[in-house]
Amino acid sequence: MKRARVAYGGAIHEAYPHADGVCLADGRVVSEEAVVWLAPFEVGTIIALGLNYADHVKELSKELTVTAQDEPLAFLKAPSSVIGHRAQTRRPDGVGFMHYECELAVVIGRTAKQVKRKDAMAYVAGYTVANDYAIRDYLENYYRPNLRVKNRDGGTVLGPWLVDAADVPNPHDLNLRTYVNGVVTQQGSTQDLISDIPALIEYLSGFMTLQAGDVILTGTPDGVVNVNVGDEVVTEIDGIGRLVNTLVSDAAFGR
Amino acid sequence: MLNQTHPVVRGTVYGTLLNEKKALAALGEQVHVAPYKAPPQAPVLYIKPRNTWVSEGANVTVPLDASALEIGATLGVVIGRTASHVSVADALSHVAGYLVVNDISVPHASYYRPSMRFKCRDGFCPIGSVVVPREAIANPDDLKVSVAIDGVLVHTASTSGRVRSVAQLLADVTEFMTLHPGDVISIGVAAGAPLAKAGQRVTVAIEGVGTLENTLVAEDLV
Numbered sequence: 001m002k003r004a005r006v007a008y009g010g011a012i013h014e015a016y017p018h019a020d021g022v023c024l025a026d027g028r029v030v031s032e033e034a035v036v037w038l039a040p041f042e043v044g045t046i047i048a049l050g051l052n053y054a055d056h057v058k059e060l061s062k063e064l065t066v067t068a069q070d071e072p073l074a075f076l077k078a079p080s081s082v083i084g085h086r087a088q089t090r091r092p093d094g095v096g097f098m099h100y101e102c103e104l105a106v107v108i109g110r111t112a113k114q115v116k117r118k119d120a121m122a123y124v125a126g127y128t129v130a131n132d133y134a135i136r137d138y139l140e141n142y143y144r145p146n147l148r149v150k151n152r153d154g155g156t157v158l159g160p161w162l163v164d165a166a167d168v169p170n171p172h173d174l175n176l177r178t179y180v181n182g183v184v185t186q187q188g189s190t191q192d193l194i195s196d197i198p199a200l201i202e203y204l205s206g207f208m209t210l211q212a213g214d215v216i217l218t219g220t221p222d223g224v225v226n227v228n229v230g231d232e233v234v235t236e237i238d239g240i241g242r243l244v245n246t247l248v249s250d251a252a253f254g255r
Numbered sequence: 256m257l258n259q260t261h262p263v264v265r266g267t268v269y270g271t272l273l274n275e276k277k278a279l280a281a282l283g284e285q286v287h288v289a290p291y292k293a294p295p296q297a298p299v300l301y302i303k304p305r306n307t308w309v310s311e312g313a314n315v316t317v318p319l320d321a322s323a324l325e326i327g328a329t330l331g332v333v334i335g336r337t338a339s340h341v342s343v344a345d346a347l348s349h350v351a352g353y354l355v356v357n358d359i360s361v362p363h364a365s366y367y368r369p370s371m372r373f374k375c376r377d378g379f380c381p382i383g384s385v386v387v388p389r390e391a392i393a394n395p396d397d398l399k400v401s402v403a404i405d406g407v408l409v410h411t412a413s414t415s416g417r418v419r420s421v422a423q424l425l426a427d428v429t430e431f432m433t434l435h436p437g438d439v440i441s442i443g444v445a446a447g448a449p450l451a452k453a454g455q456r457v458t459v460a461i462e463g464v465g466t467l468e469n470t471l472v473a474e475d476l477v
Contacts, residue, residue: 113377138431140293142366143370148431151432204371207371207372207376
């Protein structure tokens, strides 16, 4: 099953795919443009992975101070950075390198503490698509990637659908890609995750209790390029969803 | 059962790294060489996720792989109204009040990577339940901060001597992210944060704001 959360007619609704747009839980069918798309679940703790595809590590290796790592590079983002499908993200004037990151987002379904790898997939509620924006101009080497790079308003795009785990027989064999203005700029497969989903759940739940609504953004493959004001960025994962975002300028935010 | 909520926190709890001049100075010339290469420019923030939040009196588990924990006494600033692009002059009007935060870490030498394994363990962020209203604190940038272990004073510091004052921190942070009512942002831990071991009672006190007491317990006793 695929579920979205949308705002329509003055309330928030659960919604489902429909040939003519989306079908609200109350039966109304409305167009995709008529609703405001929210993140498809109530977002708890957001854990993001860096450097979790070997090709992306190679892509970044020239600017990394330290490349070898003995554990996953995990960092946190706040729910206040989250926006949904078909929303806008601000690109500040004067920055040189802002890029998208297409990522498989793994949504936790129940409390997970010190879970072993073999049991880990039972704790997954479902999946959605994430676009985990970064502005490299703001990178500093303290708790890198620092929040000014990663935790900006509108910097975490999630949606459109939460797809039940039962409907994704192999989350480690999904093709993902990004289009900028209709042109493919990034391609990869979740086959190439360095730490796969059970490894991440085992690692994280080994030191922190994960709860329903927590989400793991599993990292991005190579092919990140600069995007500009006015660009339409579509991050897509086969079987999971096609997530649309548009970049806007400071002027749109009255700056 | 994990404490998923806190009586005061309604949003996100942020910490600020190296926001005390003495704490930054303690890194010395290291800030100019790899991996840091340069002193921090913008505020360096981190998030204490909801699994870390506990209240007054809760036990905090010392993980098996840590011999002692760093006690990070710090002032928590509770946001009262939505703060986006606030000026220094107007910043404090967005503050509901202040509370005591104990930002606990497994001691770690490197600040290069975000260090979730050291800062995000369950129970690693005791937060006081009492918010002292902003109006009751004449100057949040000049409050005594102390840590006692088993009733013995082991560390004293102040909210003064910061790289960024409370108002400056709010101004610089809200330039790139909005702070919402119920969010808490702490001003950071002072140099020389003391260590405590399982079995010890830790009391953090901030002048005019209150005290926060928690006991560390060994992992295998939980």
